[in-house]
Amino acid sequence: MSVVSPPRPTAPRAASRQVIEDRPLRYPDTGSREFMTRRGWWLVILNFLMPGSAQAAAGNRRLAKVGLASTLVMWGMLILGILCAMLWQPLFLTLATNWFVLLIAQGVCLAYAALWIVLTVDTLRLVRLVKTGGGARFAIAIVAVVLTFVSSGAAAYASNIAGVTRSTLASIFGASGPSVPPSDGYYNILLLGADSGVGRDSMRFDSISVVSVNATTGATTITGIPRDMPDFPFAAGPMHDKYPNGHTGHADATCGWGSGINQLRTEVEVCQNGNALYPDAVAHGSSPGVEATKDAAEGILGIKIPYYVFIDMHGFASLVDALGGVDITVTERLPEGGGPAYEGQPAEDWAIGWIEAGPQHMNGDTAQWYARSRYTTSDFDRMKRQRILQEAILAQFTPQHVLTRFQDVAAAGADIVQTDLPQSLIPFLADLALKAKQNPVSTIELTPEGGVDEYRPDYAYIKQLVQQKLHPPTPTATPAP
Numbered sequence: 001m002s003v004v005s006p007p008r009p010t011a012p013r014a015a016s017r018q019v020i021e022d023r024p025l026r027y028p029d030t031g032s033r034e035f036m037t038r039r040g041w042w043l044v045i046l047n048f049l050m051p052g053s054a055q056a057a058a059g060n061r062r063l064a065k066v067g068l069a070s071t072l073v074m075w076g077m078l079i080l081g082i083l084c085a086m087l088w089q090p091l092f093l094t095l096a097t098n099w100f101v102l103l104i105a106q107g108v109c110l111a112y113a114a115l116w117i118v119l120t121v122d123t124l125r126l127v128r129l130v131k132t133g134g135g136a137r138f139a140i141a142i143v144a145v146v147l148t149f150v151s152s153g154a155a156a157y158a159s160n161i162a163g164v165t166r167s168t169l170a171s172i173f174g175a176s177g178p179s180v181p182p183s184d185g186y187y188n189i190l191l192l193g194a195d196s197g198v199g200r201d202s203m204r205f206d207s208i209s210v211v212s213v214n215a216t217t218g219a220t221t222i223t224g225i226p227r228d229m230p231d232f233p234f235a236a237g238p239m240h241d242k243y244p245n246g247h248t249g250h251a252d253a254t255c256g257w258g259s260g261i262n263q264l265r266t267e268v269e270v271c272q273n274g275n276a277l278y279p280d281a282v283a284h285g286s287s288p289g290v291e292a293t294k295d296a297a298e299g300i301l302g303i304k305i306p307y308y309v310f311i312d313m314h315g316f317a318s319l320v321d322a323l324g325g326v327d328i329t330v331t332e333r334l335p336e337g338g339g340p341a342y343e344g345q346p347a348e349d350w351a352i353g354w355i356e357a358g359p360q361h362m363n364g365d366t367a368q369w370y371a372r373s374r375y376t377t378s379d380f381d382r383m384k385r386q387r388i389l390q391e392a393i394l395a396q397f398t399p400q401h402v403l404t405r406f407q408d409v410a411a412a413g414a415d416i417v418q419t420d421l422p423q424s425l426i427p428f429l430a431d432l433a434l435k436a437k438q439n440p441v442s443t444i445e446l447t448p449e450g451g452v453d454e455y456r457p458d459y460a461y462i463k464q465l466v467q468q469k470l471h472p473p474t475p476t477a478t479p480a481p
Contacts, residue, residue: 204263
């Protein structure tokens with residue numbers, strides 16, 4: 001008896017064709033170059049717009065889950081960061097200046113950049129370039145690489161920004177002292193410029209200012225202290241014990257030339273045992289010379305000054321260059337150079353260059369000479385120019401401007417700035433700085449024009465002047481008749 005074999009089933013072929021039609025990205029018709037080219041473009045675009053989606057549509061679902069989850073987390077972090085910056089600035093600044101948060105952000109961004117590259121390589125594998133059109137296979141590959149460079153490069157750049165921020169903050173604020181509350185509603189910071197550039201034989205604090213920032217409004221007042229101010233008093237402390245009736249200075253040239261406040265660093269650190277006078281200074285990120293200058297500024301102005309910021313004027317030019325220059329209107333022609341070789345020598349004979357009067361866009365070198373030049377003008381005029389330059393730089397320190405030049409600004413800041421400001425205070429001061437943008441910077445110049453005798457200053461009057469500026473009397477309503 002013969003056995004009739006059953007017919008061979010044809011359903012799997014039909015099912016296969018149905019799968020190709022229903023899920024062409026995962027099960028493509030590889031025989032159609034036109035379709036494979038369109039599919040390749042779709043996968044590359046999906047990989048760029050939503051990393052991991054190309055794998056979800058046509059590849060390894062486990063890798064797709066990793067890519068999509070990581071992308072959603074990154075988008076969530078970005079959106080939360082933007083909302084936090086817009087709605088909760090103090091919290092944003094606290095997080096953005098915390099070394100641990102920055103370390104995590106640096107690692108996450110770097111890992112995401114690497115993951116994006118892995119997903120792109122896998123996407124090109126899924127595209128099956130050999131099945132696409134002849135010219136299209138090169139175009140798809142090139143576009144995929146360019147898009148990956150843009151996307152993963154952005155993540156890598158964000159990682160670098162986080163790393164640079166962390167290292168810069170650690171470099172500047174690494175040895176800072178404890179945080180203290182504002183004094184009478186103000187954070188007062190001693191701002192020192194050390195004129196140690198070409199032509200100087202030692203470092204002296206030739207630019208001395210006190211920046212007072214209102215702890216509520218951010219309103220900023222800069223008080224300039226003349227470098228040669230004589231016989232000044234000290235606040236309570238070791239220098240007040242040595243000079244209870246005011247600083248009289250030294251006749252010895254190695255200890256300073258006269259009683260000017262800019263001689264204190266030389267006197268304290270060269271001719272006296274500064275570490276014995278201020279034993280905690282170095283541990284708190286300061287120095288005996290700075291602490292003595294703080295005590296002098298407190299004695300002159302009658303306000304508490306817990307912090308200082310020191311700017312090396314020799315490297316100051318790099319900061320101005322990092323900001324792209326600074327715009328200043330020069331009121332009179334100024335010479336560049338170390339000064340005359342003998343009394344009465346014309347500036348034309350020793351000047352190495354000139355800063356012409358009128359509007360100027362200054363590079364770092366020119367800005368430094370603008371702040372230093374004094375041989376054809378007075379020290380008081382130089383003080384005004386230093387204040388004008390400080391205000392111009394502050395005006396350019398907008399978030400948008402700094403972000404576009406972040407790497408250069410951070411590098412310059414780490415090289416030329418020293419401070420004992422604690423890192424924990426930076427978020428609050430940064431928030432105040434944003435508020436300060438809404439208020440003009442006011443100044444107090446302790447000069448003859450401001451009613452201060454340059455030879456015999458009335459320190460009681462100076463303290464009264466500062467108090468009136470920082471705490472103006474509240475106008476009282478006139479009673480109705």
